[in-house]
Amino acid sequence: MSAIKVVVQGALGKVGQEVVKAVSAEPEMQLVGAVDLKAKADTLALPDGSSVPLSSDLEHILTSFKPQVLVDFSIAQAAMSAARLATERGVNLVIGTTGLSPDDLKEIDRLARAHQVGAVVAPNFALGAVLMMHLAKIAAKYLDYAEIIELHHHLKVDAPSGTAQATARAMAAARGKPFLQPQGRPAASRGEVVEGVTIHSVRLPGLMAHQEVILGGPGQTLSIRHDTINRECYMPGVMLAIKEVLKRQGLVYGLDALLGL
Ligand SMILES: NC(=O)c1ccc[n+]([C@@H]2O[C@H](COP(=O)([O-])OP(=O)(O)OC[C@H]3O[C@@H](n4cnc5c(N)ncnc54)[C@H](O)[C@@H]3O)[C@@H](O)[C@H]2O)c1
Numbered sequence: 001m002s003a004i005k006v007v008v009q010g011a012l013g014k015v016g017q018e019v020v021k022a023v024s025a026e027p028e029m030q031l032v033g034a035v036d037l038k039a040k041a042d043t044l045a046l047p048d049g050s051s052v053p054l055s056s057d058l059e060h061i062l063t064s065f066k067p068q069v070l071v072d073f074s075i076a077q078a079a080m081s082a083a084r085l086a087t088e089r090g091v092n093l094v095i096g097t098t099g100l101s102p103d104d105l106k107e108i109d110r111l112a113r114a115h116q117v118g119a120v121v122a123p124n125f126a127l128g129a130v131l132m133m134h135l136a137k138i139a140a141k142y143l144d145y146a147e148i149i150e151l152h153h154h155l156k157v158d159a160p161s162g163t164a165q166a167t168a169r170a171m172a173a174a175r176g177k178p179f180l181q182p183q184g185r186p187a188a189s190r191g192e193v194v195e196g197v198t199i200h201s202v203r204l205p206g207l208m209a210h211q212e213v214i215l216g217g218p219g220q221t222l223s224i225r226h227d228t229i230n231r232e233c234y235m236p237g238v239m240l241a242i243k244e245v246l247k248r249q250g251l252v253y254g255l256d257a258l259l260g261l
Contacts, residue, residue, distance in 0.1 A: 003030040004242060007067040007091075009058060009082050010074030011044060012036040015096060015231055019071050021047055022235040029242060033061040037078070058082055062089050069242050072097050080104055083119070087111040092245040093119040094238060098162075109251035118248030122255045124163060125237030129211070130255045132226040133167050136213040139222055140171035143215035144180045147191075151202040151210040159201035160192055164211060168197035171213075 006023050010016035011034035023031045024046045034044045034054045044054040055061050062070070062085060070086040072079045076099035083093055093112065100108075105121060112119040124130060140146065150164040172178065172195035179196035186193075191200040212225040237255050244258055252258050 001028070003028055004069060004246065005030050005032045005065070005067040006069045006071060006242060007031075007033040007035060007058075007061055007065065009035040009070060009072045009078065010097070011054065012038050013073055015073040015234060018231045018235055019073060019238055020044065022232075022239060023071070023242070024048065026239060029239075032065040032067050035061050037074075059085055062086060062091060067091055069094055069245060071095075071238065071242065076100050076104070080107070083108050083111055087115040087117055087119075090115060090117060092117045092248075093121075094241045094245055095119070095121045096123075096125050096234065096238065098123050105251060105253060113250045116249055118245040119251045120241040120245045120248070120258055121251060121253050122237065122241065122258070123166075125234040125241070125255060126209075126226070126228055127237050127240075127255065127259075128226045128233065129163060129209075129228070130237075130259065130261065132211065132213065132224050133163075133170055134256060134261045135224050136167055136215075137170050137174035139213075139215050139224065140175040140179075143217040143222060145182070145216040146171060146179050146196075147198045147200065147214050147216075149200045149202065149212045149214070151204070151207050153207050153209075154203050154205045156203060159203065160194070160199040161201070161209075161211070163209075164199045164201070165194050167211070167213060168194035168199060172196060 008019050023029045031052050035058045039054045039056045043051040045051050069092045071094045073096045079097040108119050148164045150161045191198045209228045215222045
C-alpha cells in the first residue's frame with residue numbers, strides 16, 4: 001500500500017510542529033507539504049535531515065502536491081477556509097482546531113458529503129482524555145456524588161476547562177438524573193457546579209493539562225485521572241484519524257465517535 005500523502009496547516013504552531021514530526025516518522029504516511037501564515041522560507045526542515053515545501057498559500061500547496069489528507073491545527077477561520085479549498089479538491093480533513101461553531105460543523109459535513117470525502121473534527125485528540133470521559137460516564141450511573149479537579153498551566157485563560165465542563169455534562173446525561181450535592185451553604189472555595197458536579201480549577205506554572213474525576217458513594221470513592229506531559233499526547237489520536245478518515249464520508253465529530261465509544 002502506498003503511503004498516505006499528508007499536508008499540515010498550522011505547521012509552525014505548537015501542535016502543528018508535533019504533527020509534522022509524527023507524520024514524518026510514520027512509515028505509512030508521507031508529509032508532502034506544510035502551510036503556515038508565518039512561513040518565511042519555502043521549505044521546512046524535517047528531523048531526518050530532509051525537507052518539505054512550506055508556504056503560507058494553502059491553495060498552492062494543495063494544487064502542487066495533491067495530498068489525500070489535510071491536517072489543521074491553526075485558527076477557526078483558517079480551518080474553515082481550508083475545509084472549503086481542500087474538499088473541493090477531494091482532500092480529506094482532520095481538524096483539531098477549536099472554536100468551530102455548530103454551523104461550521106454543519107458546513108464541514110455538507111462539504112465532505114458533497115465532495116465524497118471524510119472529515120474528522122475532534123476538540124480533544126488525546127486518547128487518554130477521551131477514555132477518561134468514557135469511563136466517567138460509565139461510573140456516573142452507579143455513584144451518586146461526583147467532583148472534578150482540573151489542573152492546567154497558568155497561561156490557560158478559561159476556567160473551568162472545556163473538557164471538565166464537557167465531562168460533567170456527559171456524566172449527567174449518562175446518569176439520567178442529577179448528582180447529589182453535599183448539604184451546606186455554597187462557598188466560593190467549593191468551585192463551580194456544572195450539572196450537579198462541582199469543578200475545581202487549579203492554575204499553576206509547571207502543570208500541563210490534568211483532570212481527575214472523583215466519584216463518591218457510601219464508604220468508597222473512585223478516581224479516574226488523566227495527565228498530559230506534553231503535546232505528543234495528541235499524536236496517536238491524530239495518526240489514527242489520518243488513517244481512518246480515508247474510510248469515511250462526511251463528518252465524524254470527536255475521537256470517541258471515531259473509536260466507536
Ligand atoms: N484538538 C485537540 O486535541 C487540540 C489540542 C491542542 C490544541 N488544539 C487547538 O489547535 C489550535 C492550534 O493550537 P496551537 O497551540 O498549536 O496554537 P499556535 O498558535 O501555537 O499555532 C497555530 C499556528 O497556526 C498558524 N496560523 C494562524 N492563522 C493561519 C492561517 N490563516 N493560515 C495558516 N496558518 C495559520 C499560526 O501562524 C501558528 O503557527 C488551537 O485552536 C487549539 O485550541 C486542539
